Amino acid sequence: MIVFGLLQFVVAAVGVVIGIIFGALPGMTATMAIAIFLPLTYAYDITTSMYLLLGLYVGGISGGLVPAILINIPGTPSSITTGFDGHPMAIRGEGVRALRIGIVSSLFGGIFSLLVLWLFTPPLAALAIKFSAVEKFLIILFAMTVIAALSKGNMTKGIFAGFLGVLTALAGTFADNQKLRLVPSMFKMDMLSGFQLLPVLIGLFAISQVLMEAESGMKKSIVKPTKLGEEAKKFKFSDFKGQLVNLIRSSSIGTFIGILPGVGGSAASLLSYSQAKSFSKEPEKLGTGAVEGLVASESSNNGLTGGALVPLLSLGIPGDSTTAVLIGAFMLQGIQVGPLFITQNPGIWNTMLFALLICNIIMFLVMFYPVKYIANIIKIPKNRLYPVVIIMCIVGAYASRNGNMFDVWTLLLFGIIGYLFIKFGIPVTPYLIGFILGRDLEKYFIDSLKGSGGNLSIFFSRPIGWVIWGLIFISLAYAYYDNRKAKKQTIKV
C-alpha cells in the first residue's frame, strides 16, 4: 500500500534540504519552492512526487526559524514571531539552544498535525460524498468567502481578487457546448483550454517575487548573524519541561488555522504567540528570550502543514497558497482531489501520510545535529540563486504542455500581474484559489440549474445547503466585525 524505497527516501531528503534553504532565505518561500519544482514531478508517478513536494513543504516551513533566530528576520511569513524570543536568546549566546528548541517544536507541530490529518480527513470526506452539485457549488463559495473574509483589513479587495481569479479561469472553451469565450481572437489556438495552471502559479508566486527583489536591488542582508560558538547554555530536552500544554495548544492553533482556507502562516504564528503570552505565568518574560514564545511560534507553524492538507484531500479545496500549488501536482497527474480521493486512491493517501512523517523526521535529522553548520544557509548569495530560479520557471512553464511558447509568455504575464497585486495590496492567495476552483464553480452552478430548470431557488432547497449558507453568512459577518475592529485600532494608534 505504501510506496517507499531508496528513491523515495532520496527524493524526500533532497526536497527537505532544498525546502530548508528556500525557507531560510527571506523572500523565498515554501510556496515558491513547490511551484518551481512542480514541473520536475512529470518524470515520477504521483506517490514519488509527493515525497519531493511534501519534503519541500515541511522544509520550507521549518527553514524559516534559522534567520528568525540568527538575524531576527523571519525567513518565511509563518516564523514571524520566532525571532521575538529566539533572537534575544541568540544574543545571549544561546543560539544553538534556541535553534534546537525551535527544531524540536517544529517536529512536534508537524507530527501533531499529521495525526489530525489522518484522523479528520476521512470523516470529512465521507460527509462530502453526499454533496450534490448544489452543495459543491456552495462549499466552493464558502471557501472563497472565508479566504476573502480573512484577508485582514481589506475584505472587499479579497472577495474581488477571488472572483477575478474565477473570471481568469473561465477563459477558454466551455466543456458543455465546446464554445470559446473571453479569449481574444488572435490567441484562439493557444488558449483553447485557457490559461495553464502551471505557468500561472509559477508566475504568481515565483516571478513576481523575483521582480520584487529586483526592485529592491537584491541587497545582501547587512545584519551579521549572531555567532554560534561558545554556548552560554546548552540545549537539554528538559528545556521542554512544563511546555507540553503549550506545545499541544500551539500545534492545535496552527493545525486549526491550517484547516481554515486562506488564513496563512503568519496568523497562526501570531495567534499562538499571543495565546502563549496570555496563558503564561510570567508573561513579561516573553519577548526577552523565553522558551515558551519560541515553542509557541515554531510548533504552530509546522502544525499548519498537516492542517492545510485536510480541506484539500477531503473537499478538494486548498487551505493556503502552498496547498493551492500542491493541487497542481494532482491535476498534472490527472488525479481528482475531492471527497472521493481517499476511497478511490487509498494507496496515494497512505503514502502521503507516510511521506509527511518521513519528511518531518528527515527535517529533524538534517537540522538538529548539524545545527552549527545550518547557520551557513543564510550566507548563500541570493543573487546567484535567482537566475537559477528564473531558468527553472521558464523550463517548467514550457514543459507544462510539452513545449508551448505561449505558456512561457503566460508565465511572464502572471509574474507581472502578481507583482502588481502586491503593489496594490490585492491578496494573491484568493486570486489563485479562485482561479483553481473557477471551472468547478461554473460546472456545479450550471449543473445545479440544469437540474432545476433554471430556478435559482434550488440553492436554498436542501438542508446541507442551509448549513453552508449559514457558514457563509457567519464568515462574512465575522469579517465585517473584524474589519471594523482592525480599522478602529489603526485610528487609535
Place this chain on the structure above:
Amino acid sequence: MADFFRVKIVYSQSHLVFPKIIIGILIILAVIMLLQRVMKAKKEKKPIISLKNKRFFEENYDKLKFYGTIVLFILYIIFMDIIGFLTASIIFVTLFNLLYAATKERKSVIVSIIVSVVTSVILWFIFGFVFNVTLP
C-alpha cells in the same frame, strides 16, 4: 418577481451564462470599493484620488535590476526560439547573474559563467533526456 430568480440555460449560449454573472459581481464589487473610497475621502476631507505621498516603486529602487529583469526575460524567451534552449540559457543566465551580482570583478564574471553553464546543462539534460520534453 418569479422570473428574477430564474436563469435561462440555452445550450448554445450556456458558455456565456457564468462569465456574465461573474463580470456582474466584479462590477458591483468595484462600485462598492469606489464608494468606500469616496466615503473615506469625504470623512477625512481629502480629495478622492491624491497621488501625493504615494509612490509606486520603493524609494531609490534599483531601476537597472528591475527593468533589466523584464527586458532580459523578454529577450530570453524570444531568443530561445531562435538559437535554441541551451545556447540561449547559457547566455541569458550569465547575463542575469551579471545583472544581479552587479560587479565587474573577474572572479564574479567567472562564477556567473560557471553557474550558468552548469544549471543550463543540467536542466537541458534532465528535461530533454530524462523527461523527454522537447526543449526549443
